[in-house]
Amino acid sequence: MSAIRESRPSLHRVPRASSAWRWALLAAHAAVAVAWWQLGWRFGLPLLVATHLAFLWGALRPRSAMYGPVLSHLPIDDRRVWLTIDDGPSDDTRALLDLLDAHGAKATFFLVGERAAARPDLVREIVARGHGIGNHSHGHPQARFWSLGPARMRREITQCQDTLRAITGIAPRWFRAVVGHANPFVSPLLRECGLARVAWDARAYDAVRSNPAAVVARLERDLSPGAIVLLHEGARHGRNVEMIALLLQRLHALGYATVLPEELEDGA
Structure with missing residues (x-):
């Protein structure tokens, strides 16, 4: 068992102190300045736009590791998935x-x-029934999370962490960015809170799509051993429970079980 633990890389990758993105940004802008000076604005301006789009893409793409490590798939070969x-x-x-x-x-x-602060009994029940909890920000600013500055980002991440710890006595270890977005101010706070960022590799937009059969069919196309499946609860269409019920039936029919990352870290 100890050999298994030693050979398996850690899934819980807390960001390290790093300024690589800053150096990359400075280098990119230096290249833009040289191009603008040597070749003129016709070359410099498109290069400037392309540089900014690249850094924006790193913020908006859920699996991008530009601003810190992100877990999007579990390294297992058997038919287990993380819901x-x-x-x-x-x-x-x-x-x-x-x-x-x-x-x-x-x-x-x-x-x-x-939402956890308003319904602490449900949070405690999740833990009591053997499930995991993760940090998904304090106020879920969906439209602007990617653009939050350091002060607001600190409130979103640390306040949620403090709230969940106070309710359960357990500090969450996993963080799911709102809409999967990130920016340079996320990683320092994850490092401070001991959080690792989690994305996904199977999603079906179940927070907005209301057809359970279509949602599950979309998820099924992306299932594989170790898949991290993104699901939601409490959507306005009111059919999330029905969707997850159908997904669990399909998982059983396809021979899939579920696993939590903590079980893998324990050598299971």
Whole structure:
């Protein structure tokens, strides 16, 4: 067992202190300045735009590691997947817990701090039933998370962390960025809180799409051993429980089980 633990790379990768992105930005702008000076604005301006688009793409692409490490797939070969459920707690939470219990499945709930503070009983129940919890920001600023400055980003990440720790006595280890976006101010706070960022490799936009069969069919196309499956609860269409029920049925039919990353770190 110890040999297995030693050979498996750590899944929980907290960002290290690094200024690589700053040096890259400075180098890119220096190249733009030289091009503008030597070749004129017709070359310099497009190069400037391309440089900024590259750094913006790093912020908006959920799997991008430009601003720090991100886990998007579990390194296993057998048919197990990690179910992650965002945006709770909600009116769906207890029904989802019953559903997961009925299928012998485990999931990690990425919780919004202010919603957790309003419904601490549900947060405690998630933990009591053997599921994981993760940090999904305090207020879920969906439209502008990617552009938050350092002070607001600090409030979003640390306040959620403090809220979940106060409710459960457990400090979350995983962070799911809002809409999967990041920027240079995320990694220092994750390092401070001991958090590792998690993305996904199977999604079906179940927070906005309301057809359970279509959602599950889309997810099924992206299933593979070690897939991190992105799910939601509490969507306005009110069908998340139905969707996850259908997904659990399909997982069983396809021979898939669920796993939490902590189990892999323990050598399971």
